[in-house]
Amino acid sequence: MVEPVVVRFVPGVTPAKWQRAWAERMPAHPLEVRLAEQAEAVEAVRAGDALLALVRLPLENADERMHVVPLYEERAVVVAPVEHDFEAAESVTLAQVEAETVLPVGERARIEDGVPDPVKAAVELVAANVGVVVLPMSVARLHARKDVIARPVDDAPTTRVGLVWLRDADGPLAQEFMGVVRGRTARSSRGTASEPAGKAPKHAKPASPARRSATPARTPRDRSKGRGKRR
Structure with missing residues (x-):
């Protein structure tokens, strides 16, 4: 197996x-x-x-x-409670966020507070109107709730x-x-694990043979005939 x-x-x-x-x-x-x-x-x-x-x-x-x-x-977003001033904005600045109570989140919060899921716990505190939290956009979507909103922070580090x-x-x-x-196709990949190193994958196209002329090669007799017609 x-x-x-x-x-x-x-x-x-x-x-x-x-x-x-x-x-x-x-x-x-x-x-x-x-x-x-x-x-x-x-x-x-x-x-x-x-x-x-x-x-x-x-x-x-x-x-x-x-x-x-x-x-x-990934773009950073701020998660705030519903009816917060941020709800009316399409995006906010880092200065606006820092004027709020920003809740800690991440591995440090896990270690210090012993919280099994620090992001979920932080979003729950946001919903309770304790503060706001800044998260990567995909993480904020993962923890979306009806009682919180998320807005992009224009000048926050990605x-x-x-x-x-x-x-x-x-x-x-x-x-x-x-x-x-990284989006490389199978043909452009560095190699296929099922193939031995140095061997082209089975699906790869063979190298094109050397290009040949469409007309047959001329013999010495043909060339002499050609010279005889010149004036």
Whole structure:
């Protein structure tokens, strides 16, 4: 039985389209994706329990043993209670947000407060009119409720999502997955894990043969005839 390729991903990241692309391209290597918090996802890669992880950058306690490849950026939004002044605005500024009570969220909140889901807890406090919280847009959508609203923060730093894996675990499977998430087609991918290294994939087109002239080569007799006609 073939062991699955395990990929951890943090909340807000939606790997479904990559799962579909992988299943079409690599049917001999099943993909298993598992939701995890940031620290858990990174630790799973370090421990060898996952080949790769889709995480938010920058990484805390990153080391030279890991490949870290940025994939895309996400806009920040502020989550506020319904009927807050922000509700009438299409977007707000960071200065407007900082004038409010901004609630802490993330791994630090988890460690300090022992909260099992710090984002959910923060959004619940927002709904109770305790303050506001700034989140990546996809995370805010994940925790959307009828009693809160979300507005883009125009000048807030964006958050980045990246792919990480151990350098020691680098190989065709890791490279193939990176190709999938970066949108490379099967033909343009660096290699296919089901094919031996250095061998062209079966679906690749063979190199075109050397181009030949459409007319037959002329013999010396033909050339002499040609010269006789010149004046």
